[in-house]
Amino acid sequence: MIKVIILGAGNVAFHLTTNLLKNTEVKLLQVYNRNIEKIQYLKNQTSITDKLTELKNADIYIIAISDDAISNFSSKLKLKNKLVVHTSGGTAMNELQSNSNKGVFYLVQSFSKERKVDFSKIPICIEAETDTDFKLLKKLAKSISNNIYPVNSNQRKSLHIAAVFVNNFVNHLYYIGHQICEEDKISFEILKPLILETANKITYLKPINAQTGPAMRNDMKTIEKHKTKLTSNQQEIYTLLTKSITKTYGEKL
Amino acid sequence: MIKVIILGAGNVAFHLTTNLLKNTEVKLLQVYNRNIEKIQYLKNQTSITDKLTELKNADIYIIAISDDAISNFSSKLKLKNKLVVHTSGGTAMNELQSNSNKGVFYLVQSFSKERKVDFSKIPICIEAETDTDFKLLKKLAKSISNNIYPVNSNQRKSLHIAAVFVNNFVNHLYYIGHQICEEDKISFEILKPLILETANKITYLKPINAQTGPAMRNDMKTIEKHKTKLTSNQQEIYTLLTKSITKTYGEKL
Numbered sequence: 001m002i003k004v005i006i007l008g009a010g011n012v013a014f015h016l017t018t019n020l021l022k023n024t025e026v027k028l029l030q031v032y033n034r035n036i037e038k039i040q041y042l043k044n045q046t047s048i049t050d051k052l053t054e055l056k057n058a059d060i061y062i063i064a065i066s067d068d069a070i071s072n073f074s075s076k077l078k079l080k081n082k083l084v085v086h087t088s089g090g091t092a093m094n095e096l097q098s099n100s101n102k103g104v105f106y107l108v109q110s111f112s113k114e115r116k117v118d119f120s121k122i123p124i125c126i127e128a129e130t131d132t133d134f135k136l137l138k139k140l141a142k143s144i145s146n147n148i149y150p151v152n153s154n155q156r157k158s159l160h161i162a163a164v165f166v167n168n169f170v171n172h173l174y175y176i177g178h179q180i181c182e183e184d185k186i187s188f189e190i191l192k193p194l195i196l197e198t199a200n201k202i203t204y205l206k207p208i209n210a211q212t213g214p215a216m217r218n219d220m221k222t223i224e225k226h227k228t229k230l231t232s233n234q235q236e237i238y239t240l241l242t243k244s245i246t247k248t249y250g251e252k253l
Numbered sequence: 254m255i256k257v258i259i260l261g262a263g264n265v266a267f268h269l270t271t272n273l274l275k276n277t278e279v280k281l282l283q284v285y286n287r288n289i290e291k292i293q294y295l296k297n298q299t300s301i302t303d304k305l306t307e308l309k310n311a312d313i314y315i316i317a318i319s320d321d322a323i324s325n326f327s328s329k330l331k332l333k334n335k336l337v338v339h340t341s342g343g344t345a346m347n348e349l350q351s352n353s354n355k356g357v358f359y360l361v362q363s364f365s366k367e368r369k370v371d372f373s374k375i376p377i378c379i380e381a382e383t384d385t386d387f388k389l390l391k392k393l394a395k396s397i398s399n400n401i402y403p404v405n406s407n408q409r410k411s412l413h414i415a416a417v418f419v420n421n422f423v424n425h426l427y428y429i430g431h432q433i434c435e436e437d438k439i440s441f442e443i444l445k446p447l448i449l450e451t452a453n454k455i456t457y458l459k460p461i462n463a464q465t466g467p468a469m470r471n472d473m474k475t476i477e478k479h480k481t482k483l484t485s486n487q488q489e490i491y492t493l494l495t496k497s498i499t500k501t502y503g504e505k506l
Contacts, residue, residue, distance in 0.1 A: 108443050155439050158482060159434065161433055162434050166427055170427075178415075187402060189400070190402055192456055194419065195455060201363070207427035241490065244429075248428065
């Protein structure tokens with residue numbers, strides 16, 4: 001049994017806690033949070049604490065707190081010869097300031113507390129300073145998911161940026177689509193199957209081969225017609241993305 | 254039985270033909286295409302022709318050809334007192350130049366020949382000049398799908414633009430994410446569950462409430478760190494979409 005302590009009570013910590021409590025290969029020894037109220041619901045299932053001095057003796061300490069707090073928080077941990085990891089996509093391993101062994105345990109998914117998560121399909125990107133620690137993290141990861149990837153800090157930074165494009169920015173385009181529909185009293189329901197199919201397509205086609213639409217066809221007549229209907233902000237985005245698509249496929253011709 | 258003739262052999266025509274041949278409420282009387290070779294495969298299942306003078310006597314004539322050919326093609330049809338519709342999201346009903354009754358039968362989905370389509374879930378947007386024709390189109394639509402929407406030409410134009418944002422532009426962001434991953438030898442597989450979850454989320458959350466990420470948090474440190482890793486084209490898109498998200502949520506605070 002791998003002995004694990006989770007530090008934090010945000011979305012990632014919450015879902016990871018839920019998973020590890022049911023995980024037969026892991027003993028969730030303790031959950032720490034600076035505000036004990038948020039983890040009171042766990043008191044019958046594991047040890048809880050709001051004092052770093054009371055941390056138990058575990059194999060892996062998982063810091064699952066907001067990115068910008070990781071460095072400072074980790075500097076307060078006195079856990080020599082222990083493995084301390086964070087779960088952040090946007091934070092290098094070396095931003096951990098503990099005097100312990102360092103590692104990263106990055107779950108590539110967008111979590112929200114209301115939504116149940118199928119952990120078995122979540123890609124887990126791991127990194128460690130030593131082979132021994134890497135193997136330990138891999139063992140933990142495998143007890144949670146079937147998709148484990150070794151990803152170093154430099155790669156993870158890029159991965160995190162790519163995630164901003166395919167998740168945050170994509171959602172913003174959904175928002176703009178929603179806005180345009182509302183403006184003309186069109187049900188956004190009409191677009192949902194298209195949105196799902198667009199996402200599903202890239203599971204079997206490379207995005208470059210899945211592209212369709214007026215920009216790709218360089219259909220200037222349609223493009224100009226579209227622009228007249230948009231607000232200046234929408235128009236700016238339409239123009240830039242159209243230019244980028246035209247350039248992408250122009251270069252390939 | 255509604256008697257239907259399909260004119261065209263592109264992706265929409267192909268899938269619609271496949272569906273109508275199996276549809277028990279519709280008689281697919283004939284398929285027309287200017288190049289007969291492309292519809293030879295249908296000769297044992299329905300009448301085929303490449304001559305407009307040989308068109309049979311149907312209730313609905315469905316023009317499923319490329320947007321910019323609709324107007325000119327329809328002007329060649331001599332089908333007085335018949336219902337002639339097109340399937341284009343980006344084309345107004347009145348761009349039909351036939352002397353017949355006009356309508357629109359717009360299937361909101363991205364079709365490719367290789368990919369099987371579940372028609373029962375495809376939203377169909379219909380428009381007609383008269384109540385009688387509208388009812389006829391509705392009957393046809395209902396024999397194909399459970400999601401029927403009355404959408405006029407002005408609304409359909411907006412819907413088509415919204416589809417460009419949530420389909421074409423979204424796919425281009427997938428492409429950029431893919432590019433960033435390739436650059437650092439990261440498997441794009443890692444992002445697929447996130448992409449699917451992002452799309453799934455808007456089936457139960459409004460896009461405005463599903464937004465996450467550094468732009469929404471106005472996390473300038475992360476945003477600046479990200480920008481240094483991007484090509485100038487990627488950077489331009491990153492900056493504009495970040496600005497648009499910041500503005501969206503800034504206004505709401």
